[in-house]
Amino acid sequence: MSRPHRRATVHDIAAAAGVSRGTVSRVLNGGYVSAEARAAIEAAITEVGYVPNNAARALKMRRSQAVAFVALEPHSLFLDDPNIGSIMLGANAALSLADHQMVSLVVESARDTERVARYLSGGFVDGAIVVSARTRDPIIKVISELALPAAFVGHPPDLDQSIPFVGIDNAGSAQAITARLLAGGRRRIGMIAAALDRDSGIDRLAGFKAALGTAYDAELVADVPHYDYGSGVKGMRALLAAEPAIDGVFAASDAIAAGALEALREAGRSVPGDVGVVGFDDSTWAVRCQPQLSTVHQPAKQLGSCAAQLVLRQLRGEVLEPGGQLLPTPIVWRESA
């Protein structure tokens, strides 16, 4: 045997304290119990070293007191995107306050998708927070079929409309910071756009276009796949090649902006002297850079806690109106533009 001794159960407590299981249960969950019975049971609990079996409780109660945090793009998430960590911590804090356990599940491959789907359907969690969902992800289908209480952070346009979301106004924020760049006197403004297969990428580009209006020039948009540093370097090189007279850049993320700074340094351009650069996220990148980035602050922690609230409210039985909410994104103006 690998386990030396069976774990103690309510039966063991009952036997040790000389009462019935029912009374033990009442001590644990509240109810009418005499002072002496309570004392005897509590003594017995510490004596036998009882820990409740959540699997049994979950089975009976149909409640596990746990909520899944499903990260659908682990590589970029953990390695490049500093937001995801803050979103997790925000969600964890909110769930913790409501006495729920957050369990985060990482989906890397198709194999993972299937296993996570099984896990979600298996009664181990009462709800799910989904970040970085792509259009038509199989996990989403599973969630809506199970009618599992859920919430998204961000929202691909054709997402299941019955599931609420919390996000930011990517288009509006992009438009606002581009406008500020324009107001600073920049004339030839380019953008390094990324992740155009996701709502965030699409909307940031749309906001950029809207701000420039008739001055918009498709030549001045570099399209890169990811929100990371390396993409920023490449994107900026492409922009410099396309328009040597460029004097402003809106990068779709801070990591990209940091890469752009590198490419500009390599090309001998000064920032903000020759070129003004602005980013998006207000992540740790923003203050690490030289010069520090002007950027759009993304309330990552709050996104996490709001998503958690959306799930918790459903668990309390509230029926939420479909749709979502957008959190404000103040512009943080530093030195890079």
Added chain:
Amino acid sequence: MSRPHRRATVHDIAAAAGVSRGTVSRVLNGGYVSAEARAAIEAAITEVGYVPNNAARALKMRRSQAVAFVALEPHSLFLDDPNIGSIMLGANAALSLADHQMVSLVVESARDTERVARYLSGGFVDGAIVVSARTRDPIIKVISELALPAAFVGHPPDLDQSIPFVGIDNAGSAQAITARLLAGGRRRIGMIAAALDRDSGIDRLAGFKAALGTAYDAELVADVPHYDYGSGVKGMRALLAAEPAIDGVFAASDAIAAGALEALREAGRSVPGDVGVVGFDDSTWAVRCQPQLSTVHQPAKQLGSCAAQLVLRQLRGEVLEPGGQLLPTPIVWRESA
């Protein structure tokens, strides 16, 4: 009612297919079943939309097919330390291959500690991988009392000896890279030491001392609390103040080294011309810096998968010899020294 319809169970399948629960169970888990019964049951499964209830299975089997990944220091972990993400992905991949689910639990506060302890003891997981454990963490006590199969990544010196670990030779690696710095002709070498309340911090400092031997000068060690960028900036400033003629620095992490580069730039020193800088981790920081960092490569992904293997082997019933294993840490020589 929040749930419109009860979830389908084996009973429902049995009723729909006109067989007994036992036969359904045999279809699901293997056994003697006639072809026609199997076909009828499989049809019934898709018809009623059956998903197995893992909570019930876990209760009966005393196996949840899930392993916890417990992160004890979320703030520094997710925001500053890029290793943790890779460790997670490595563990996830290994567990996934063995058809186990990884659930990661974040411990932020004392409140979290208690809740996570309950979760671990509750039968939702079969084992645990613990990263960034500090001496005397209450979670460790819980794990060893439960005799929960576990493994550590890293190992505080006074840790429970019965729990295996996987780590790196911090002292040896630190000694090796410091020696290389010496071999490059540097004379006045300092160190920015961090996290001296943890094994990793202590051992890296010890390795540094060992490499310098009699040339070691306690004046040339700046002691900072965390492995982050800001600490690097402050630590380097302190070293420059203590010894303006400093010509080499071993930073206890890449993030610290990046901060040190910043402080050196601010002080007008060239790298590697005036001062050679080396880091530790070979994280994404190393290649982002200007100049790119010479550093110690830490096999983060492999650490995660090894820890997962240690847990999986215990779950298979193997009895592991106590102690741990250390993974090799090649030195990566780039431009900063």
Added chain:
DNA sequence: TACGAATGTGTGAACGTGCACACAGTAGGA
């Protein structure tokens, strides 16, 4: 006195599984 309410306790059933066991039918060999 008697009756209802409040307090305290024990018992049985159920949550959804998987497994041991019992049982039935068929086939093959002594």
Added chain:
DNA sequence: TCCTACTGTGTGCACGTTCACACATTCGTA
């Protein structure tokens, strides 16, 4: 013919918990 082996199926029980119910005692009051 009978015994054994193999295939296929149904039933009861257990995992550890909570809840509904039944029952017991005490007390206040009509």
